[in-house]
Amino acid sequence: MAPNHHERPRRGAARVLLVNASVKARSRHARLSPPLGLAYIAAVLLAQGYDVTAEDCNLTDFNPARLRRRIEDRMPHIVGISASTETYPNALAIASIAKEANPSTTVVVGGPHASVMHRQTAAEPDIDVVVRGEGEHTMLALADCLASGADSLAAIEGITYAADGSVTATGDRPAISDLDALPLPARDLFPLPMYEQAASVLMSRGGCPCECVFCAVNNIWKGRRRFRSADNVVKEVELLVERYGCDEISFADDTFTLSRRHATNLCDRLLEVGAGRLLCEWRCTTRVDMVDPVLLETMRRAGCRRIAFGVESGSPRILNSLGKRITRKQVLHAVATSLELGMEVLCSFMFPHPDDTEDTIRQQTEFMNTLANMGAMVSLALTTPFPGTAYYENPNAFGIRILTDRLDEFDGKHLVIATRHLSEDRLRSLLADLMRDVGVQSDTLQAF
Numbered sequence: 281m282a283p284n285h286h287e288r289p290r291r292g293a294a295r296v297l298l299v300n301a302s303v304k305a306r307s308r309h310a311r312l313s314p315p316l317g318l319a320y321i322a323a324v325l326l327a328q329g330y331d332v333t334a335e336d337c338n339l340t341d342f343n344p345a346r347l348r349r350r351i352e353d354r355m356p357h358i359v360g361i362s363a364s365t366e367t368y369p370n371a372l373a374i375a376s377i378a379k380e381a382n383p384s385t386t387v388v389v390g391g392p393h394a395s396v397m398h399r400q401t402a403a404e405p406d407i408d409v410v411v412r413g414e415g416e417h418t419m420l421a422l423a424d425c426l427a428s429g430a431d432s433l434a435a436i437e438g439i440t441y442a443a444d445g446s447v448t449a450t451g452d453r454p455a456i457s458d459l460d461a462l463p464l465p466a467r468d469l470f471p472l473p474m475y476e477q478a479a480s481v482l483m484s485r486g487g488c489p490c491e492c493v494f495c496a497v498n499n500i501w502k503g504r505r506r507f508r509s510a511d512n513v514v515k516e517v518e519l520l521v522e523r524y525g526c527d528e529i530s531f532a533d534d535t536f537t538l539s540r541r542h543a544t545n546l547c548d549r550l551l552e553v554g555a556g557r558l559l560c561e562w563r564c565t566t567r568v569d570m571v572d573p574v575l576l577e578t579m580r581r582a583g584c585r586r587i588a589f590g591v592e593s594g595s596p597r598i599l600n601s602l603g604k605r606i607t608r609k610q611v612l613h614a615v616a617t618s619l620e621l622g623m624e625v626l627c628s629f630m631f632p633h634p635d636d637t638e639d640t641i642r643q644q645t646e647f648m649n650t651l652a653n654m655g656a657m658v659s660l661a662l663t664t665p666f667p668g669t670a671y672y673e674n675p676n677a678f679g680i681r682i683l684t685d686r687l688d689e690f691d692g693k694h695l696v697i698a699t700r701h702l703s704e705d706r707l708r709s710l711l712a713d714l715m716r717d718v719g720v721q722s723d724t725l726q727a728f
Contacts, residue, residue, distance in 0.1 A: 294330050294331065294357045294358065294423060294426070294427050295330075295331045295332075295333075295354060295355065295356040295357050295358075296322075296325055296330050296331065296332045296333075296356055296357065296358045296359075296360060296423065297332075297333055297334070297335065297350075297351065297354060297356035297358070297359050297360070298318045298321060298322055298332065298333070298334040298335070298360045298361075298362070298469075299334070299335045299336075299337060299347070299359060299360065299361045299362070299374055300315040300318055300334075300335070300336040300337060300338060300361075300362050300367075301337060301342075301361055301362060301363045301364075301367035301368070301370045301371035301374055301391075302336075302337035302338045302341065302342040302367060302370050303338060303366055303367055303370075303688070303691065304366070304369075304370070304688040304689075304691070311338045311339055311474070311475065311476070312475060312476050312477045312480075312530075313475055313476075313477045313478065313480035313530065313532065314336065314465075314467055314470040314472065314475055314478060314480065315336060315362055315470075316465055316480060316482055316532060317362055317390075317391065317415060318334055318360070318362050319334075319465030319466050319467055319469065319470065320415075320416050320462060320463075320465050320466075321360065321415050321416050321419050322334055322465075322466040322469050323416075323462070323463040323464060323465055323466040324416040324417070324419070324420050324462065324463060325419065325420060325423060326463075326466055327463050328420060328424075330423060332466070332469065333354065333356075333469060334466075334469035334470060335347065335350065336470055337370065337374070339471065339474050339475075342370050342373070342374075344373065344377055347374065347377055348377050348380070348381050351377065351378055351381040351382065351385075352381050352382070355382055355385075356378075356382075356385060357385065357386065357426065357427075358385065358386045358387075358388060358422075358423060358426065359374075359375075359378040359385050359386070359387050359388070360388045360389075360390065360411075360415075360419060361374050361375060361387070361388065361389045361390070361391075362389075362390055362391040363389060363390075363391040363392075363393050363394055364391055364392050364393055365392070365393040365664075365666050365667060365687050365690045366687065366688055366689075366690050366691040367391075367393075367688075368393045368394075368401075368687050368688075369686075369687055369688050370688075371389055371391075371393075371394075372404060372406070372407075375387045375389065375404065375406040375407050376406045378406070379406045386408045386409065386426055387406055387407050387408050387409075388407075388408065388409045388410070388411055388419070388422065389401055389407050389409075389410050389411070390410065390411035390412070390415045390419075392496065392500045392666075392668075393667060393687075394410045394411070394412070395410075395411075395412045395413050395499075395500050396496065396499050396500060396667045396668035397667050398410045398412050398440040398449060399440060399447050399449065401440070402440040402441050402442050402447050402449075403442055403447055407442075408441060409422060409433065409439050409440070409441045410439060410440040410441065411438060411439055412438050412439065412440060412449075412452070412453075413438060413452070413453065413455075413500065413501065413502055414438075414453070414455065414456055414485070414501075416456065416462060417438075417453060417456065418436065418437065418438040418439060418453050421436045421437070422436055422439065433448075433450070434448070434450060435450075436450055437450055437451050437452065437453035437454075438450065438451075438452060438453030452502060455486060455502065455503040455504070455506065456506070457506065459484075459485065459506055459507070459508045459512070460508055460509050460511075460512040464515075464516050464519065467524075472524060477528075477530040478524070478526065479520040479524065479526035479528065479529045479530060480529075480530045480531075480532045481513065481516055481517065481520070481529055481530070481531055481532065482508075482531075482532050482533060483507060483508055483513050483531055483533050483536065483542065483546065484505055484506060484507040484508065484533055484538065484539070484542070485501060485505070485506060486501050486503055486504055486505040486506045487501050487502065487503055487504055487505055488501075488505065488534070488535065488538070489505075489538075490535075490567070490603075490604075490605070491603040491605075492602055492603050492604055493601075493602055493603050493669065493670045493671065493678075494592075494602060494630065494663060494669055494670075494671060495669060496666050496667065496668030496669045496672075497534065499667075499668030499669075500668060505538060505539070507539060507542045510542070510545040510546045510548070510549040511549060513546055513549075514546070514549045514550060514553055517529055517550070517559065517560065518553065518559070520560075521559060521560050526560065527560055527561065528560060528561045528562060528563065528585075529560055529561070529562040529563075529583075530562065530563050530564075531562060531563065531564040531565075533564065533565070534565060535565070535566050535567055535570060536564035536565060536566045537564075537566045537567070537570040537571055537575060538566075538570060540570070540575060543575065543579070544575065544578060546582075547578045547579055547581070547582035547584075548578075548582075550582040550583060551581065551582050558583050559583060560583055561583050561584075561585040562582075562583050562584055562585065562586075563584070563585065563586035563587065563588070564579075564584060564586075564587055564588070565587070565588040565589075565590070566587065566588075566589065567589065567590060567606065568589050568591070568606050568610045568611045568613070568614035568615075569605065569606050569610050571614050571617075571618075573617050576614075576617050576618055576621055576623075577621060580621040580622065580623060584623060585622075585623060585624060586623060586624040586625075586626070587618050587623050587624075587625055587626075588625075588626040588627075588628060589611065589614060589615065589625070589626070589627050589628070590628050591606075591611050591627045591628060591629055591647075591651075592604055592628075592629055592630045592633075593629065593630070593633055593640070593643075593644050593647075594608065594629075594640075594643045594644035594645070594646060594647025594648060594650075595636075595639075595640035595643040595644060595647075596608060597635070597640065598633045598635060598636060598640050598644075601633065601634070601635045602633065608647065611627070611647075611651070612650075612651075612654075615627065615651055615654060615656050616654065619654060619655050619656065624657070625655070625656040625657065626656065626657045626658070626659060627648070627651045627656050627657070627658050627659075628658075628659045628660075628661065629644060629648060629658065629659070629660050629661070630660070630661050630662070630663045631644070631660055631661075631662055631663060631711060631714065632662075632663055632697070632699050632702060632707050632710075632711075633663060633699070634671070634678040634679055634680055634697075634699050634700065635679075635699070635700070635701070636699055636701065636702060637701050637702070638702070638710065641710050641714065644714070645713075645714050645717050645718055648660075648714075648718045649717070649718055652718065652719075658718060660714070660715070660718075661692035661693075662692050662693060662694060662695055662696070662711075663696075663697060664690045664691070664692055664696055664697075665680060665682055665690075665696070665697060666690060671697075675697075678700075679699060679700025679701075680697045680698070680699060680700075681697065681698045681699075682696060682697055683695065683696050683697060683698060683704060684696050695707060695708060695711065
């Protein structure tokens, strides 16, 4: 018999299904790693006695009939869906399927898009609650509230919901201060052999002191950047190596070396635990102005074999306009040093930028070729005005015209903006020239 709102389950009996909404079309990048956010939430719920299962729709492609059968078989009390901007349309479809299969199911949506667009998301007819920002403690509080039969959600921090014809946003939940206190992600809920980079690890979470105008991180992650201790991270790395047989770790932090001290401490602990031998190889992403030869040498000795740098443009004027605060000289130095140390290097770029001209795009093409000739790999993502970015909030200030309202095309692979100096048609022509002259795919990081 399907549960309903008058049959509240006890905490230990409550069933939770966590679903990672899928991209529009099959994508290698979307299937690289298990969804760490859901794995952390699952771990917290499991530790408190909840019955949790998970589904990553990126692995199976989004199959509505299959997902409906799974929901009907399991009859979860809560369906939690994680969505980015690109996957938000499929998240709405999943919410609809969940409600059709069992109208009494509480449908919860979280992730970057829902966190920024929380009021619009909460107003959707098939969505009951939006979880904003960090989801672990908020999802536990919500599950406890539903299991207790409470009539109101108003006391739960960090959620947005619709009730009585209006949308209510409760106060922000304080950031988790002690990341070491969280259980390790429940990766076992996902079929790890199906991922190319199953051993992804987060060292930190939170806001960023950088002010790149194309980034939404500070609107998604409120508050300061927080770090796990080196011991706690190494504990997870050892588990991945010993239990799962992983021989390479992928650090999922946007900027691995944001704190030189934490990065150095982690490298030192990896070397200590290895006791003279390499515990495992690993890869990371960072900024060229947040590395130096000594740090890169330490990282290399500790196992770093692949490093990615966000470069974005080859034009000094464009780099300044982005708030990137890096120079071509810094890029060349960081790349050369990393290559000399024997690392594989990826330099990622974006196209187009609001102030681009044909001249700045030629500079970008030349710089990408310079880096490629040095031995680095280069990749290209198409600039996307994600909700929460300055580009999305005030496109007119940047001379941007957003070309589509199809969120599933906000994926870095579609041209979705025209700029003040270049029309859509001209940008398409220049993009084709750039890709031909450099020989890159517009699919960020897939080659890495």
